[in-house]
Amino acid sequence: MQPGHDSIKVCVRVRPINATEKRNGASEAVRCAGERGGSLQLVPRGRKPVVHSFDHVLAPACGQDQVFEHLGQPVVQSVVNGFHGCVFAYGQTGAGKSHTVFGGGSGDRGLLPRIAEGLFLQLARETQDEHMVRLSYLELYNEKVRDLLQAAPSQGRGLREPASLEIREHPRFGVFIEGLTKSTVQSAADVSQLLDFGHKIRVVGCTNMNAVSSRSHAVVTLHVERKVVGTAQAALRRAHLHAVDLAGSERMKQLGNNEQRQKESQQINKSLAALSHMISCLAAREHKGAKSDTHIPYRNSKLTFLLSGSLMGNCRTAMLACISPSADCLEMTESTIRFAESVKKLHTKPVQNEEFEADLIRMLQAEIETLKQQLQST
Ligand code: ADP
Secondary structure (H helix, E strand, O other), X not given: OOOOOEEOEEXXXXXXXXXXXXXXXXXXXXXXXXXXXXXXXXXXXXXXXXXXXOOEEEOOOOOHHHHHHXXXXXXXXXXXXXXXXXXXXXXXXXXXXXXXXXXXXXXXXXXHHHHHHHHHHHHHHOOOOEEEEEEEEEEEEOOEEEEOOOOOHHHOOOOOOOOEEOEEEEOOOXXXXXXXXXXXXXXHHHHHHHHHHXXXXXOEEOOOOOOOEEOOEEEEEEEEEEEEOOOOOOEEEEEEXXXXXXXXXXXXXXXXXXXHHHHHHHHHHHHHHHHHHHHHXXXXXXXXXXXXXXXXXXXXXXXXXXXXXXXXXXXXXXXXXXXXXXXXXXXXXXXXXXXXXXXXXXXXXXXXXXXXXXXXXXXXXXXXXXXXXXXXXX
């Protein structure tokens, strides 16, 4: 690994066997080495068990607090210090992604509400500094970026269909969504309220695999600005933290005959295939070394474009692979594990995003000048 490069951290969470699987007498095909080890065994019928190792493997008995301890706490610390962070959940529909990222009902809070709480606690400790936190929430549905906070109640508009937005790339600040709502939040309770608002607009649907499942990829971002005082010049640290709940991969035959569901699933599978292809190219580039000219097809789909900064740029990234323990899901579980193993090979280049006010003003003035010149020449 080159200096200044970080490995993408890869954790696997195995959900408990559910009531339907129990009723159907499903056997378990995943064995974990202890509650919180670093390896698991896949046990296919009639074949030899295969061991796979990751940064952490969270067994079915692990609670949401343990997921936060391994994945949330480090990313909170990082973002407060000005490093971009990303946690993304990947896996088959019904494997526990939304449960892990957002949480189940009845107070079983997931990673994101815990991250919000940890973030505000951490910021409150830096009593001399000023900070601002904003939240955005989007979904990628049928290759369209939809702003789920666009009609937030704080803006005085009623609920309406969110508009489709464009993804852009800034030469210095990287990928961003033009016109995406960023609502100021002052507490973890504000974050929960906005998430609840966005959830109501997010597209969910019924499949044969899961009573209600996410039919879109969701990206929640906390944008954190912290003015660190006490130095000769106040430093501004700006970082974002993405929490991504990817829609589940699934086999078309498990969807029933619903045309709408089939179309959504084709789009989901297409975007996940583009993501998988991009990761294989990144892994091939890592293998060949820094001088390799392997083309990385990150603009092939909106999903790869959106995640490109987190997978190959300035970001500290962690992946959470969610799997079911059931033998009936083994084929999909093996595919998730293969994907997780290719992500394990990747490195990003995180840097502290710190600027001094005077430099920032100079840079923005230069940018305004360039834009003026561009306008005049058209
Ligand atoms: P996905 O988002 O991957 O489609 P969900 O998060 O919706 O899957 O999980 C499917 C079902 O399994 C939900 O009812 C959820 O509450 C339950 N579940 C998932 N993971 C766990 C877990 N670790 N502990 C308890 N229940 C879980």
